[in-house]
Amino acid sequence: MVHATNLGFPRMGGNRELKKMVENYWAGKLDEKSLLSGAKTLRAEHWSIQKAAGIQDGHIPSNDFSFYDQVLDHLHIFNVIPKKYQGLQFPLEAYFAMGRGLQKEGVDVPAMEMKKWFDTNYHFIVPEFTAEQEFSLRSRKPIDEFVEAKAHGITTRPVLIGPVSFLRLGKAAKGHNFDPISLLDKLVPVYETLLKELVAAGAEWVQLDEPVLTFDLPKEFKDLYAKAYARLSAVSGVKILVANYFGRLGDNIDIVANLPVSAIHVDLVRAPEELDAVVKLAKDKSLVLSLGVINGRNIWKADLDAAIATVKRAVAVLGADRVLVAPSCSMLHTPHSLEPEVKMDKQIRDWLSFAVQKLDELVVIAKAVNNGEDSVKAALEANRASMKARRTSPLVHDAKVQAEMKAVTEDMFKRKSPFTTRSPAQQAKLNLPAFPTTTVGSFPQTKEVRVARQNLKKGNWTQAEYETFIKAETDKCIRFQEKVGLDMLVHGEFERNDMVEYFGENLKGYVFSQNGWVQSYGSRCVKPPIIYGDVSRPEPMTVYWSTYAQKQTTKPMKGMLTGPVTMLQWSFVRDDQPRSDTAFQLALAIRKEVQDLEKAGIPAIQIDEPAIREGLPLRRSDWEAYLKWAARAFLLSSTGVEDTTQIHTHMCYSDFNDIFSTIQALDADAITIENSKSDLKLLHAFEKYGYANGIGPGLYDIHSPRVPSQQEMGDRLKEMLVYLKKELVWVNPDCGLKTRGWPETEKALDNMCRVAESFRNAA
Numbered sequence: 001m002v003h004a005t006n007l008g009f010p011r012m013g014g015n016r017e018l019k020k021m022v023e024n025y026w027a028g029k030l031d032e033k034s035l036l037s038g039a040k041t042l043r044a045e046h047w048s049i050q051k052a053a054g055i056q057d058g059h060i061p062s063n064d065f066s067f068y069d070q071v072l073d074h075l076h077i078f079n080v081i082p083k084k085y086q087g088l089q090f091p092l093e094a095y096f097a098m099g100r101g102l103q104k105e106g107v108d109v110p111a112m113e114m115k116k117w118f119d120t121n122y123h124f125i126v127p128e129f130t131a132e133q134e135f136s137l138r139s140r141k142p143i144d145e146f147v148e149a150k151a152h153g154i155t156t157r158p159v160l161i162g163p164v165s166f167l168r169l170g171k172a173a174k175g176h177n178f179d180p181i182s183l184l185d186k187l188v189p190v191y192e193t194l195l196k197e198l199v200a201a202g203a204e205w206v207q208l209d210e211p212v213l214t215f216d217l218p219k220e221f222k223d224l225y226a227k228a229y230a231r232l233s234a235v236s237g238v239k240i241l242v243a244n245y246f247g248r249l250g251d252n253i254d255i256v257a258n259l260p261v262s263a264i265h266v267d268l269v270r271a272p273e274e275l276d277a278v279v280k281l282a283k284d285k286s287l288v289l290s291l292g293v294i295n296g297r298n299i300w301k302a303d304l305d306a307a308i309a310t311v312k313r314a315v316a317v318l319g320a321d322r323v324l325v326a327p328s329c330s331m332l333h334t335p336h337s338l339e340p341e342v343k344m345d346k347q348i349r350d351w352l353s354f355a356v357q358k359l360d361e362l363v364v365i366a367k368a369v370n371n372g373e374d375s376v377k378a379a380l381e382a383n384r385a386s387m388k389a390r391r392t393s394p395l396v397h398d399a400k401v402q403a404e405m406k407a408v409t410e411d412m413f414k415r416k417s418p419f420t421t422r423s424p425a426q427q428a429k430l431n432l433p434a435f436p437t438t439t440v441g442s443f444p445q446t447k448e449v450r451v452a453r454q455n456l457k458k459g460n461w462t463q464a465e466y467e468t469f470i471k472a473e474t475d476k477c478i479r480f481q482e483k484v485g486l487d488m489l490v491h492g493e494f495e496r497n498d499m500v501e502y503f504g505e506n507l508k509g510y511v512f513s514q515n516g517w518v519q520s521y522g523s524r525c526v527k528p529p530i531i532y533g534d535v536s537r538p539e540p541m542t543v544y545w546s547t548y549a550q551k552q553t554t555k556p557m558k559g560m561l562t563g564p565v566t567m568l569q570w571s572f573v574r575d576d577q578p579r580s581d582t583a584f585q586l587a588l589a590i591r592k593e594v595q596d597l598e599k600a601g602i603p604a605i606q607i608d609e610p611a612i613r614e615g616l617p618l619r620r621s622d623w624e625a626y627l628k629w630a631a632r633a634f635l636l637s638s639t640g641v642e643d644t645t646q647i648h649t650h651m652c653y654s655d656f657n658d659i660f661s662t663i664q665a666l667d668a669d670a671i672t673i674e675n676s677k678s679d680l681k682l683l684h685a686f687e688k689y690g691y692a693n694g695i696g697p698g699l700y701d702i703h704s705p706r707v708p709s710q711q712e713m714g715d716r717l718k719e720m721l722v723y724l725k726k727e728l729v730w731v732n733p734d735c736g737l738k739t740r741g742w743p744e745t746e747k748a749l750d751n752m753c754r755v756a757e758s759f760r761n762a763a
Ligand code: MET
Pocket: 440, 441, 442, 499, 560, 608, 610, 650, 652, 735, 736, 737, 738
């Protein structure tokens, strides 16, 4: 028999119960006991959902629950607590302080560093190790949760991050200069103890996630892996399943071939081409093979016929007992259930599958293989009908968009003239001073602004009432910018809920769920829009507000758009065409918006691409192809204007050194870029490779309410001028101001403008 199995279930709950509990606990509205018992109830519910769906007992995941983040959990499990948190109360106070910082009487500790989990939008807490790091079993969470499930009559498969990935994902603490992987020998014995305890508690299978196997790894990892897993596999009575996901194994298949474990899991959604190789490996090494055949991180129904064929192919070689049917990765990255989506277009909803529905898919696949397809005839027929409808639906396939895409020519990726020609033409029109000041787009989204939007949504306000309110906010914002002395103005983005959602709502090809939340970090969840079909722009999206704003001032107004790569990156995307095709469709729609803004008299247009860096593939050999189409998508969106129209872009959230040449290739007239938190490494690159267009490195960090002094910003600007030509420098904050309040925004921008002035006068 093949079994339907799972690697991890979304932990938030169908109504984001976990988020609510945890936030109430933080706010002092829920006591610790209630928090713990609430979590227990939620876990029980998730286990029973999986069991009821037919996921095989023994292969239902546990320890996939977390109050904040699974990597942070492992820091507690293995007692990797940086010194500054050691004085805090255990476990919860210290735990949450590590995740989100803690300020209370006599205590002021920052949060630990957070990073994106591979190429998902989930963020994990980065482990921090000292050179003298010792490990011990501090938290018994994996054992406790196994026992807890057992009491409900469910045998789970505890999930742990494997020791190599745990170390590889971490970093050396400040002041320590060593590679964390050197701690492996010290760490493995504690894993061993943990495995023994799990076996003693009744566990048969343990899942060790080793997703760093999708990275390019140094040579010595082969031996490190083999040695560590030899020791772990020797624990009597344990069966270890090593799970890789998010990409191909590639040459790391040699590492896996060397592991003396019982089973391996592979991601066949991301790397279908590896099926035969892993089947052969499983055969040669007598392994059980877990096949990730349905997508654990997207929301489309799986093609069940195709998945069944894949599983059968493995079964033919290995026999049914040695094959497990699984999602490609943990379902942490998909929303809980489709059930609440009653408002969604019925046709589109029929193409979707969230976590609860994916469980059913896994079970249908297993049954079809075990008992013949007739045993699940109705389910398969329904699936085929959905697949066919989606493949042929006019909702998805828009002949007009496709014709326009075909008509795209090479000259649509280039400005008319080079920057050196454009720049004086723009200056003649804009007449900007030296060190021109600007902002990145949004101004404070106060409670009143959010309430206004809700009032419109709920029908308490008419569209006219809402517009009157937004106009008043925009006016106020423009008056302030004039008063403080900004040179290039923005309208403030008060009409926007979110920089992706706003555009998604105005584009054809996008649909929104009501409850499709996925965890982003800690208690924070996002509801990514869904791109289901060819994207087009029925009508202008921002021209109304930008022209309204331009009319209120004689200063130049900058139009504000979200770029194609960011739109793509922060949405659930189609799986029936390459990501690049979708990006180009988005780009074409944005291009039209850019041209309409220009026609309406907007002299400068910013196209934000904060997510361009995070789209980088996990393997370096895949970078070039990605960066090429990403840059081309931006170019397609931005180059359809006259030389006199100034194109800005904005990037934030990351280290840009990796993608420097791409930034150059975008050929924007100005780029505002977050760098206030990192050192000046980035600017160094701009100097070294000779960046010749306008550049505004963030002069201050908008993520904190702190108001930097003129002195501080002045020093920063001075430092920047060591690397950058002063004629090219823009003066601006490092990102949008929407999360800030007005008081600190006013003071900070006032200081910033005074600094620009003094540099101008000194020049
Ligand atoms: C995450 S980048 C944000 C850019 C956007 N224009 C804003 O100012 O909010």
